[in-house]
Amino acid sequence: MSPATPVPQSDPAPVQFLTPAGELVEDAANEEYLPYLNTLDEADYQRFHHDMVMTRYFDEACTNLQRQGQLGLWVPSHGQEGAQVGSAHAAKPQDHIFPSYREHAVGLVRGIDLLGIAALLRGVTHSGWDPNDPKNGNFRLYTLVIGSQALHATGYAMGQQFDGVVGTGSPETDEATMVYFGDGATSQGDVSEAFVFAASYQTPQVFFLQNNQWAISVPVSRQSRTPLYRRGTGFGIPSVQIDGNDVLAGFAVTAKHLDDARAGRGPSLIEALTYRIGAHTTSDDPTKYRGDSEVAGWVARDPITRMEAFLRSRGVGERYFTDLTTEATDFAADIRRRTLALDNPPTDVIFDYVYSEPHAVLDAQAEWFARYENSFEDSAESGQGNN
Amino acid sequence: MAQNDDIQNIPMARAINLGLRQALLDNEKVILMGEDIGTLGGVFRITEGLHAEFGDKRVLDTPLAESGIIGTAIGLAMRGYRPVCEIQFDGFIFPGFDQITSQLAKLTNRYLGSQTFPVVIRVPYGGHIGAVEHHQESPEAYFAHSAGLRLVSPSTPNDGYWMIQEAIASNDPVMFFEPKSRYWPKGEVDFRVPVAGLHTSLVARTGTDVTVVGHGAMVSVLMQAAALAEEEGTSIEVIDLRTLSPLDYDPILESVRKTGRLVVAQEAPENASVGSQIAATIGERAFYSLEAPVLRVSGYDAPFPPAKLESQYLPDADRVLEAVDRVLSY
Ligand SMILES: Cc1ncc(C[n+]2csc(CCOP(=O)(O)OP(=O)(O)O)c2C)c(N)n1
Ligand SMILES: [Mg+2]
Numbered sequence A: 001m002s003p004a005t006p007v008p009q010s011d012p013a014p015v016q017f018l019t020p021a022g023e024l025v026e027d028a029a030n031e032e033y034l035p036y037l038n039t040l041d042e043a044d045y046q047r048f049h050h051d052m053v054m055t056r057y058f059d060e061a062c063t064n065l066q067r068q069g070q071l072g073l074w075v076p077s078h079g080q081e082g083a084q085v086g087s088a089h090a091a092k093p094q095d096h097i098f099p100s101y102r103e104h105a106v107g108l109v110r111g112i113d114l115l116g117i118a119a120l121l122r123g124v125t126h127s128g129w130d131p132n133d134p135k136n137g138n139f140r141l142y143t144l145v146i147g148s149q150a151l152h153a154t155g156y157a158m159g160q161q162f163d164g165v166v167g168t169g170s171p172e173t174d175e176a177t178m179v180y181f182g183d184g185a186t187s188q189g190d191v192s193e194a195f196v197f198a199a200s201y202q203t204p205q206v207f208f209l210q211n212n213q214w215a216i217s218v219p220v221s222r223q224s225r226t227p228l229y230r231r232g233t234g235f236g237i238p239s240v241q242i243d244g245n246d247v248l249a250g251f252a253v254t255a256k257h258l259d260d261a262r263a264g265r266g267p268s269l270i271e272a273l274t275y276r277i278g279a280h281t282t283s284d285d286p287t288k289y290r291g292d293s294e295v296a297g298w299v300a301r302d303p304i305t306r307m308e309a310f311l312r313s314r315g316v317g318e319r320y321f322t323d324l325t326t327e328a329t330d331f332a333a334d335i336r337r338r339t340l341a342l343d344n345p346p347t348d349v350i351f352d353y354v355y356s357e358p359h360a361v362l363d364a365q366a367e368w369f370a371r372y373e374n375s376f377e378d379s380a381e382s383g384q385g386n387n
Numbered sequence B: 001m002a003q004n005d006d007i008q009n010i011p012m013a014r015a016i017n018l019g020l021r022q023a024l025l026d027n028e029k030v031i032l033m034g035e036d037i038g039t040l041g042g043v044f045r046i047t048e049g050l051h052a053e054f055g056d057k058r059v060l061d062t063p064l065a066e067s068g069i070i071g072t073a074i075g076l077a078m079r080g081y082r083p084v085c086e087i088q089f090d091g092f093i094f095p096g097f098d099q100i101t102s103q104l105a106k107l108t109n110r111y112l113g114s115q116t117f118p119v120v121i122r123v124p125y126g127g128h129i130g131a132v133e134h135h136q137e138s139p140e141a142y143f144a145h146s147a148g149l150r151l152v153s154p155s156t157p158n159d160g161y162w163m164i165q166e167a168i169a170s171n172d173p174v175m176f177f178e179p180k181s182r183y184w185p186k187g188e189v190d191f192r193v194p195v196a197g198l199h200t201s202l203v204a205r206t207g208t209d210v211t212v213v214g215h216g217a218m219v220s221v222l223m224q225a226a227a228l229a230e231e232e233g234t235s236i237e238v239i240d241l242r243t244l245s246p247l248d249y250d251p252i253l254e255s256v257r258k259t260g261r262l263v264v265a266q267e268a269p270e271n272a273s274v275g276s277q278i279a280a281t282i283g284e285r286a287f288y289s290l291e292a293p294v295l296r297v298s299g300y301d302a303p304f305p306p307a308k309l310e311s312q313y314l315p316d317a318d319r320v321l322e323a324v325d326r327v328l329s330y
Helices: A031-037 A042-067 A081-090 A104-110 A115-122 A148-162 A189-201 A229-234 A247-262 A292-299 A303-313 A318-340 A347-351 A360-386 B012-026 B050-054 B066-078 B094-110 B140-144 B157-169 B218-231 B249-259 B274-285 B307-313 B317-328
Strands: A096-098 A177-182 A205-211 A239-243 A268-273 B007-011 B030-034 B059-061 B082-086 B120-125 B150-152 B174-179 B186-190 B202-205 B210-214 B236-240 B243-245 B262-269 B295-299
Touching: A031 A247, A042 A081, A042 A104, A042 A115, A042 A247, A042 A303, A042 A318, A081 A104, A081 A177, A081 A205, A081 A247, A081 A268, A081 A303, A096 A148, A104 A115, A115 A318, A148 A177, A148 A189, A148 A205, A177 A247, A189 A205, A189 A229, A205 A247, A229 A239, A229 A268, A239 A247, A247 A268, A347 A360, A347 B307, B007 B012, B012 B030, B012 B050, B012 B157, B012 B174, B012 B186, B030 B066, B050 B059, B066 B082, B066 B094, B082 B157, B094 B140, B120 B157, B140 B150, B140 B174, B140 B243, B140 B274, B150 B157, B157 B174, B157 B186, B202 B218, B202 B249, B210 B218, B210 B249, B210 B317, B218 B236, B218 B262, B218 B317, B236 B249, B249 B262, B249 B274, B262 B274, B262 B317, B274 B295, B295 B317
Parallel strands: A096 A177, A177 A205, A205 A268, A239 A268, B030 B059, B030 B082, B082 B120, B120 B174, B150 B174, B210 B236, B210 B262, B262 B295
Antiparallel strands: B007 B186, B150 B243, B202 B236
8 A cells, every 4th residue: 555645754863872883973953962961971871781782681581481482472672772771771760660561671771670571471470570669660560452551651640740749840859750662552542542641731751652663564654654753743742753773862862851751841752763673572473574684774773783883982892891791691591590490370379469358259269269279189199198 | 275175174273264265255345454464464374365365455454453443344334344353362352342342232223223234353362372461361251241242253163164254244243252272273174064053052062961061262171071071971962152142042951951960161250251141041941950050160250360370270171070070969
């Protein structure tokens, strides 16, 4: 199908600080965000690179675990580390984060034990970490129903607004919320409704859209004839498009918009142009719907490669990179070891936490279940006795 | 794909694919809609090859929006099309719930019959595949509760082939529940004549002591239970429901008049379920034939658990036989 009339292309260039070759650029498009970039020092640059590499190794370890039957499924983040690490580092500890299901790097930056993600995909829990435990960086649970979390984030941000922790002028206590979702998700009613509520209540919120060009086998052109960031504009939400494989742009642009949100200037939308280098999940076969040359074009824009080139250009020596490889290898091995050690949950957790208060019918079922399960143990034991 | 043989041994996934293809060939108003159903052929490959053969206007890779899929299917039906919508997984039907229950289900009634709404909604459903949350559910009761929708579920490749075509031929909306764990086992498809009507329940195995009924993937569990029971001298009659709305009570009543005992099995949670409806109705209508209360074996009234616990949650042959023992103890 071809569009009736091509949409006029009057969009500014996506905000970028680092070219794919790792060169720092300053131009009209990124000028507004330069002050935020300038808050970073050499240690920050290394930290960003470090977190991207750690996630890449983690992702690879989990892909292998899935191939070996140790995880039911894996959802690769390969290629999207720049968008995720940059935006995540822009959030402050008091901010709240609503991920979709591919935001492993965000989870890492916010401090969750990534084993939780492996546990979720091993099929031993629907959860993986406790978002209400302060050590988990206000990182909410993964949401698998596409787009649902956008409304939750907006509601949460409405609460922050009502609680008076927005726009007080105290940058260390004012809060904001950030929600992650994909290009496919923008077609869901829930996401549009989140835009409506966010604009209407002027929530302290950043919508962080990772446009990785694909929703399983469906290209972004099926979801939208206009660049997706313009969706926000139509709802009255300031919106900007960035080079999502540039971790520095991801940081600087998100930092500004989260600052705006905390200061009470309302919601905004960031569309990060990126690419899902791997399969949608380990169940997917991307060769069925996209060509090698497309993938190769994006591999050439890899977020880690360009950050590495940038670090080297600033004199970071080989030692840093070899140490990091060792650290990341150990990290992945540790995840692997602990994943293999994850036991199946006890069967009676089926009945736990369905309600927060006793429920007569369910409690009776749980009792029946316990007796039923025990009847096997009894017969197994008596069977042994007979031998 | 030519069918040279009258009878082929194929998986249900392939049988439904061939049924859809036949429907596309038979009626140019039939169109398929859904997420990833075109180039990819659907995540279960049920529409494999159909986009290549029939093109963009017959096989639509839609935007990612279930309400959009069902809502536009309704409009297409108003325009004379017969849309067949694929929902990617059971748990993802709910963004389309409003369009299904408040619109599609009620439109024939609202239009006072001046227009029909021949929309089919295909839903891969049920457990046994070890998948993450929202990918193993059995949501049929929500829809059985909505007047205006017909609900069916094939359990064999043969039924997959024929029932999808019968569903598409129906002038009413039909929810077509595909037991995804049964997509791959092979079975014989007879391409010459359908076995029975769309809304007919069938005896899958005859027996004399206890009647057990179920649908979809449960039927193979019941057959397994019946085989185990036979070794112990109990003769179980298995009924494959095939239709969930309307329910076809006559074959169940007939069987229960013979056996005097009934166990209803389902993967879905018990509370307000299709199985509960069957149990209540048989209790009302076969009271004097029953030697024991009608028992239900269901998923528990808890969310479908993480994959590693699915075999404790899903009724298996042992759980069915436990209930069989209980009805026999009266
Ligand atoms: C409501 C709903 N419908 C369908 C699905 C199945 N599904 C899982 S991921 C996906 C594609 C999502 O694409 P996008 O939003 O671009 O995110 P990405 O996977 O590319 O990160 C689909 C259709 C789902 N999870 N939820
Ligand atoms: Mg995407």
